[in-house]
Amino acid sequence: MVDKKLNPMQLYKLLPQTNCKQCGMTCMAFATRLALREVELKDCPPLHENPQYATQLATINELITPLLAAEETGVKLDDTMCTGCGNCVVVCPVDASAEPDTASGKAARSTDTVFRVENGTAKIINLEKCRRFPPDRMNCRVCEQGCYVKAIEIW
Amino acid sequence: MQDTVCCGCSVVCDDVAAKVTKTGIQSLGLCALGHAYYSSIRSQTRLKKAQMKAKSTSAKTIPFKKAYEEASSILSSSQRPLLIGWSNSPIEVSHLGLKLAKSLKGVYDSTASFEYGQLRQHKLVGGETGTVNLEDIRNLADFIVYWGVNPAESHHRHASRYTVFPTGEKIPEGRESRTVAVLDIRQTESMRLANHQLILEFKNGDEQFLTTLLTEIKGTTGTPPVKVGGIPAIEFLSFAKQIQEANYIAIFYGNGLLHSPHASKTLPLLSKVARVLNKKSRPCVTLPMVAYCNSIGVVTASQTDTKIPYSVDFNRQPPRPYKSVFKGLIANEFDAALIVGWDPLSMLPAPIARALEKIPLITLSTHPSLTTRESTVVIPTAVTGVETTGVVYRMDGSAVPVQPITKPPANIPTEVQVLEQLASWLAVL
Numbered sequence: 001m002v003d004k005k006l007n008p009m010q011l012y013k014l015l016p017q018t019n020c021k022q023c024g025m026t027c028m029a030f031a032t033r034l035a036l037r038e039v040e041l042k043d044c045p046p047l048h049e050n051p052q053y054a055t056q057l058a059t060i061n062e063l064i065t066p067l068l069a070a071e072e073t074g075v076k077l078d079d080t081m082c083t084g085c086g087n088c089v090v091v092c093p094v095d096a097s098a099e100p101d102t103a104s105g106k107a108a109r110s111t112d113t114v115f116r117v118e119n120g121t122a123k124i125i126n127l128e129k130c131r132r133f134p135p136d137r138m139n140c141r142v143c144e145q146g147c148y149v150k151a152i153e154i155w
Numbered sequence: 156m157q158d159t160v161c162c163g164c165s166v167v168c169d170d171v172a173a174k175v176t177k178t179g180i181q182s183l184g185l186c187a188l189g190h191a192y193y194s195s196i197r198s199q200t201r202l203k204k205a206q207m208k209a210k211s212t213s214a215k216t217i218p219f220k221k222a223y224e225e226a227s228s229i230l231s232s233s234q235r236p237l238l239i240g241w242s243n244s245p246i247e248v249s250h251l252g253l254k255l256a257k258s259l260k261g262v263y264d265s266t267a268s269f270e271y272g273q274l275r276q277h278k279l280v281g282g283e284t285g286t287v288n289l290e291d292i293r294n295l296a297d298f299i300v301y302w303g304v305n306p307a308e309s310h311h312r313h314a315s316r317y318t319v320f321p322t323g324e325k326i327p328e329g330r331e332s333r334t335v336a337v338l339d340i341r342q343t344e345s346m347r348l349a350n351h352q353l354i355l356e357f358k359n360g361d362e363q364f365l366t367t368l369l370t371e372i373k374g375t376t377g378t379p380p381v382k383v384g385g386i387p388a389i390e391f392l393s394f395a396k397q398i399q400e401a402n403y404i405a406i407f408y409g410n411g412l413l414h415s416p417h418a419s420k421t422l423p424l425l426s427k428v429a430r431v432l433n434k435k436s437r438p439c440v441t442l443p444m445v446a447y448c449n450s451i452g453v454v455t456a457s458q459t460d461t462k463i464p465y466s467v468d469f470n471r472q473p474p475r476p477y478k479s480v481f482k483g484l485i486a487n488e489f490d491a492a493l494i495v496g497w498d499p500l501s502m503l504p505a506p507i508a509r510a511l512e513k514i515p516l517i518t519l520s521t522h523p524s525l526t527t528r529e530s531t532v533v534i535p536t537a538v539t540g541v542e543t544t545g546v547v548y549r550m551d552g553s554a555v556p557v558q559p560i561t562k563p564p565a566n567i568p569t570e571v572q573v574l575e576q577l578a579s580w581l582a583v584l
């Protein structure tokens with residue numbers, strides 16, 4: 001992904017990259033799950049124990065701290081740019097649980113998903129279900145990263 | 156809303172719904188292109204009446220009966236008619252076209268002859284077996300390549316439906332379970348989704364890249380150059396390594412590769428790459444990103460009826476392959492053309508379009524186009540899949556039946572009805 005914003009690749013580059021597996025997985029897997037807020041940074045002992053990683057630790061902390069406290073977040077979709085490709089529908093984890101067929105590529109047809117492509121362009125039909133909002137408050141950005149034309153903006 | 160199958164492009168999405176309302180079309184799941192395709196049935200400019208015009212005069216409206224009469228008289232007095240188009244229509248229309256071409260001793264050709272027909276000789280449609288299924292790709296392919304094509308622009312739902320994002324049997328995590336490479340000569344929107352974003356040198360980057368890739372996967376070691384087709388060696392090597400470790404590789408290629416000046420070298424090279432990977436038990440399928448909903452069906456029809464995939468000359472029996480419609484047009488070999496569901500005058504290179512323009516044209520079309528403007532007879536037709544039934548063959552060759560969601564306005568006939576009318580008028584003449 002070419003995004004400058006927080007993403008697993010970015011986190012991975014800041015991890016020790018030794019695959020020591022003290023966290024129970026590889027560094028890449030850890031980075032992915034960290035981005036999804038499924039693990040916590042403290043679960044990577046080397047990063048905290050080894051002083052050589054001090055700067056990296058500080059940077060990661062900076063990256064993930066805002067989202068722990070995120071009170072104000074949002075997802076915006078500019079449908080004048082949207083081509084209705086459906087990438088957002090298919091990648092959104094909320095859509096996958098609300099209408100499982102979307103995860104395997106099918107169009108969202110129910111009214112339960114976050115995204116649905118209507119009349120040729122995507123609409124956000126259940127913003128409150130987005131995992132960025134309480135209670136989840138996850139730093140999810142996969143829809144934004146999957147959009148070809150940068151029609152989705154997350155803050 | 157009613158379930159429907161979209162004929163807006165070769166992806167032929169079958170998971171969508173649409174409905175005709177008083178104000179226009181409502182749809183679910185159709186991309187922008189698909190929605191525009193459905194909405195076109197209500198467009199202000201839609202052709203509703205048959206038209207006729209003499210060269211360099213303006214067209215006048217005529218009754219359908221008169222249009223059939225005119226069209227069949229042009230065709231029957233023609234020594235060498237060209238029947239061309241077909242890719243935007245169900246396969247039934249191609250079969251009728253072939254029948255008509257036979258009775259007229261004409262030449263039948265489709266967009267396949269310049270789109271991808273020639274690829275069969277390189278086994279580049281579906282790799283070794285010649286069969287591919289987009290569902291298999293969704294379920295199994297963990298290495299996806301787009302080469303010289305920007306699906307973000309041309310095949311909007313291709314990546315979300317079948318290749319990059321969806322989960323599948325062996326693809327538990329969707330995007331995370333796949334490696335994606337996009338190769339082009341410029342930065343494209345599709346590259347946003349890729350692990351390998353490879354911008355090839357314009358000159359002959361693709362040829363260099365493929366040659367080096369072939370040596371790499373054959374295991375012939377040499378000193379790799381600093382750059383491969385304009386790509387830093389380190390990026391090239393990472394691509395080469397990952398493609399060889401993949402469990403199932405799907406390569407989609409488009410005009411960038413097909414119509415490059417080096418195509419005569421690159422296409423066989425790509426075919427070899429696929430073959431070597433297959434031999435190494437890395438299943439590798441290749442598919443051209445054809446444009447139209449029935450780009451593949453036109454070949455299937457022709458192959459079934461004549462054993463010739465495209466460009467069929469019915470001048471003698473049995474029919475034989477015709478050299479090249481482009482050359483034929485430039486050499487003024489044709490004296491009339493029947494054009495079905497296509498706009499060659501805006502699509503073909505200028506010299507060929509100009510040659511086509513000179514002969515009497517009979518055009519079946521849903522909307523006005525450059526071609527209808529220059530045609531002697533224009534017969535309006537129903538919109539494929541929205542207003543007609545039939546079977547189209549989507550880009551992987553799967554047959555998909557389509558059903559109408561509404562009737563065409565103002566007694567507009569289907570292409571099948573028009574061709575049947577023409578056939579019966581021709582029998583009378």
Ligand code: SF4
Pocket residue numbers: 015016017018019020021022023024025026027030043044045046047
């Ligand atoms: S504990 Fe840290 S260094 Fe070890 S594998 Fe996990 S993320 Fe990598």
Ligand code: SF4
Pocket residue numbers: 075091092093094095114129130131132140141142143144154
């Ligand atoms: S940010 Fe929200 S809307 Fe976007 S993919 Fe994640 S959960 Fe879905």
Ligand code: SF4
Pocket residue numbers: 077081082083084085086087088089117121122146147148149150151152
């Ligand atoms: S990913 Fe972007 S372009 Fe595609 S449907 Fe969603 S918002 Fe539209």
Ligand code: SF4
Pocket residue numbers: 161162163164165166167168171184185186187188189190310311312313
């Ligand atoms: S991708 Fe093609 S077939 Fe699918 S909805 Fe869009 S235009 Fe129609």
